[in-house]
Amino acid sequence: xxxxxxxxxxxxxxxxxxxxxxxxxxxxxxxxxxxxxxxxxxxxxxxxxxxxxxxxxxxxxxxxxxxxxxxxxxxxxxxxxxxxxxxxxxxxxxxxxxxxxxxxxxxxxxxxxxxxxxxxxxxxxxxxxxxxxxxxxxxxxxxxxxxxxxxxxxxxxxxxxxxxxxxxxxxxxxxxxxxxxxxxxxxxxxxxx
Ligand code: 5GP
Numbered sequence: 001x002x003x004x005x006x007x008x009x010x011x012x013x014x015x016x017x018x019x020x021x022x023x024x025x026x027x028x029x030x031x032x033x034x035x036x037x038x039x040x041x042x043x044x045x046x047x048x049x050x051x052x053x054x055x056x057x058x059x060x061x062x063x064x065x066x067x068x069x070x071x072x073x074x075x076x077x078x079x080x081x082x083x084x085x086x087x088x089x090x091x092x093x094x095x096x097x098x099x100x101x102x103x104x105x106x107x108x109x110x111x112x113x114x115x116x117x118x119x120x121x122x123x124x125x126x127x128x129x130x131x132x133x134x135x136x137x138x139x140x141x142x143x144x145x146x147x148x149x150x151x152x153x154x155x156x157x158x159x160x161x162x163x164x165x166x167x168x169x170x171x172x173x174x175x176x177x178x179x180x181x182x183x184x185x186x187x188x189x190x191x192x193x
Pocket of ligand 1: 018019020021022027057060097098099100124125126127128129130131132133156161
């Protein structure tokens with residue numbers, strides 16, 4: 001997506017440890033006008049599918065997912081990072097290794113909000129090693145819901161998540177795929193799509 005790639009080139013900051021900072025328009029301050037264009041693009045890419053729910057993970061996926069959901073006219077559910085163990089079995093739980101914080105945590109979704117009748121589109125801001133997506137896929141499986149696909153705003157194509165999900169046959173659409181980024185020069189190279 002041309003507009004997004006231009007914005008990443010203009011405002012993205014390459015940090016050490018293969019981290020791209022996009023705080024000025026995606027992860028902290030949010031450019032809602034850009035989010036609307038992102039929503040429109042996901043609607044174009046997944047518009048032929050029947051979708052009943054959008055599933056994301058807190059916190060940075062929520063803003064994007066809400067705007068995308070407007071285009072599909074469905075609710076958003078976000079997996080919560082849980083501190084307490086579930087005791088009454090009313091939630092689906094999976095484990096996620098955090099890329100940015102380098103620790104493992106449980107994520108939960110209430111059984112009230114996802115079930116076997118749901119057709120689910122996953123949405124997130126970044127795809128790196130794929131742990132967040134795998135955690136959400138696990139939750140979709142536990143709910144016996146149908147996974148329609150995954151929409152990612154920025155995929156770091158030099159990390160393994162995207163390749164693994166595509167190999168697993170998941171319909172993955174990433175609006176910008178970065179093949180290389182250099183923390184010394186700040187140069188970002190996009191995959192031609
Ligand atoms: P994964 O689970 O695929 O390894 O990493 C994806 C998650 O980690 C996303 O939900 C995102 O919040 C975070 N993340 C991964 N890489 C980056 C990055 O380069 N920049 C930012 N801002 N977040 C990232």
